Structures are given as C-alpha cells and as structure tokens.
C-alpha cells in the first residue's frame with residue numbers, strides 16, 4: 001500500500017485526477033532515490049510541473065516524510081511514497097518516465113568511478129524493477145558513474161528482453177547547464193541566450209564542450225578555451241570541494257534533471273523540435289554509448305545528431321574522451337554480465 005494514498009480512516013483519497021491542466025494527458029513519473037540530496041529538490045520541482053499527474057517517490061529511507069511534505073504543495077500532481085525494496089514494484093507500475101538519482105555521491109578526492117562498486121549494484125536492482133514493471137517507460141539515469149551505469153542499465157534491459165535504446169538516457173544536462181553559465185559569464189550574456197553543445201560522457205575529460213559550435217557564435221581565444229574547458233570538465237569537483245565532504249551537486253543537478261525531464265515529457269506529449277544533449281546508445285562514434293545532441297519525440301530518442309565540424313583542439317579532446325569512455329563502458333558491461 002503506497003504511503004499517502006489513503007485517508008486516516010482507511011477510505012481512498014478522492015483526488016485521482018489523471019489529467020494535467022490544459023487538456024494534456026498528464027504523465028506518471030517515478031523518482032528512485034527521492035529522499036536524497038538530488039531526489040528531494042527534484043521531487044519538489046517535478047511536483048510543480050503541470051505535465052505531471054502522478055508522482056511516485058521511492059527510496060530505501062525517509063520517503064514517508066518527503067512524501068508528506070511534498071504532497072501538501074497545491075499543484076496538480078498526486079504524490080505517493082514507496083519505502084524499501086518490497087515496494088519497488090508498486091512504485092514502478094505503469095510509469096511513463098522514471099528518473100534515477102539513487103546512489104552515493106562523491107566526497108573530496110574521489111572520482112565518479114570511485115562510486116562504481118556501490119552504485120552499479122543499486123542501478124542494476126532498480127533497472128530489474130523497471131524491466132518488470134515499467135518496460136515502456138523513458139528512463140533518465142543520473143546515478144554516477146553515468147558513463148558506466150547507462151551500459152549497466154542497457155545490459156539489464158537486454159537480459160530481460162525489454163531494451164529499447166531510444167528510451168534509455170544518461171543525464172548529462174548539468175554539464176550543459178554549467179557550460180551555458182560559464183560561457184555566458186565570459187561573453188557577458190544572459191545564460192538563457194547561450195547554447196553550448198557538450199558531448200562525450202559525464203566525467204572529467206569525457207566531458208567535451210564544443211566551444212566552436214556555441215550559439216551565438218563567438219571566437220574564443222586559446223586562453224578562454226583552456227579556462228572554459230577546464231571549468232566545465234571540473235564543475236562537479238568545484239562543488240564537491242566547496243561542500244567539503246557534505247556531498248556533490250544537488251540543487252543545480254535537480255534543476256538540470258527537471259529541465260531534462262520536462263523536455264522528455266513535452267516530447268512524449270508530441271511537441272516538435274525538442275533537442276537536448278544526452279548519453280545514449282549511439283553510432284556517432286565507434287563507441288556503443290556516447291553523449292551528443294538528440295531529438296526527442298513520443299518514443300524517446302528519435303534522432304541522434306552527428307558531432308558536426310570540430311576544430312583541432314576538440315578533435316584532440318575527443319580522442320582522449322573516447323579512450324576513457326571505452327574503458328568505462330566495458331567496465332559497466334562486464335559488471336552487468338557477471
């Protein structure tokens with residue numbers, strides 16, 4: 001029995017509005033890891049999204065409190081909480097979009113790959129639940145190391161016979177959000193008017209901002225390119241160090257996750273021309289997974305765009321990124337096949 005679905009006297013809550021305002025269908029969204037540093041603000045922001053009619057909050061701890069709190073917001077989505085493994089299947093049944101920020105975050109001195117041993121198992125278990133209960137859902141995977149957890153998820157879905165490469169998306173939106181912010185600072189522009197494609201993956205040198213393709217077009221000096229590339233690649237570490245042991249990016253990540261989830265939901269609704277960067281199954285390079293701009297539609301990823309013209313600096317960065325990515329992908333695949 002999900003938390004918050006009944007009145008104190010045991011009668012069912014009457015509020016079962018499955019239609020979002022404005023006549024759109026109203027989507028069902030689950031957040032796995034909803035009581036965490038990212039999960040909580042993400043749950044709040046998703047509760048504010050008019051496209052969402054049902055919001056399921058799942059975690060292994062603390063969901064009753066988070067669910068009670070969020071459920072008092074006077075927005076349309078009905079919130080239900082689910083606690084612990086025995087409620088995972090109920091949390092996942094019938095979802096349109098599943099967002100996964102479950103798992104441990106970095107502490108100072110750690111790389112994202114240092115999280116592999118704990119998070120790989122968490123992602124595997126959660127994806128087994130998705131394959132069973134929401135095989136058609138779009139999955140937004142946030143848990144690090146994304147470069148390896150997405151291949152793990154793919155292997156779990158393949159084994160279950162439910163893998164649809166168009167529906168599995170690693171969330172690299174925070175890299176784009178940071179890139180837009182840092183480039184806007186250099187250009188003296190509003191970040192909302194800046195668009196920086198960030199390709200590759202989501203860790204260190206695999207984060208490859210394509211500054212030659214920035215909109216509006218701008219010719220950066222070599223010094224600016226070095227500064228921006230370094231800051232975008234190490235933006236996560238900047239936050240980890242500033243938080244000094246209290247975790248990694250949570251608020252900007254929740255913002256980025258909801259920006260990305262909203263793009264997925266608008267695409268599911270049928271809106272045209274929705275393009276975002278994401279780490280997906282890809283033929284853009286020789287690697288099986290790669291992040292680049294993708295066009296989203298009713299079936300998830302409808303088109304994966306090629307990288308476009310790269311300058312010499314970016315070509316060198318791409319080679320470095322691919323080398324590390326290949327190893328991270330292999331690590332994920334062999335974990336899942338074990």
Ligand code: NAI
Pocket residue numbers: 032033034035036037038039058059060061101102103104105106115119122125126141142143144145146171172173174175202247248249250253
């Ligand atoms: P956190 O530790 O604050 O929260 C994680 C939550 O996951 C906790 O509530 C925990 O109880 C829950 N959890 C643990 N095992 C679980 C399981 N088996 N099933 C469901 N929930 C489970 O961590 P935070 O800061 O929210 O980060 C979460 C993840 O997101 C980390 O792996 C972090 O590295 C990653 N991350 C990814 C980013 C990206 O750009 N893709 C950016 C920032 C963080």
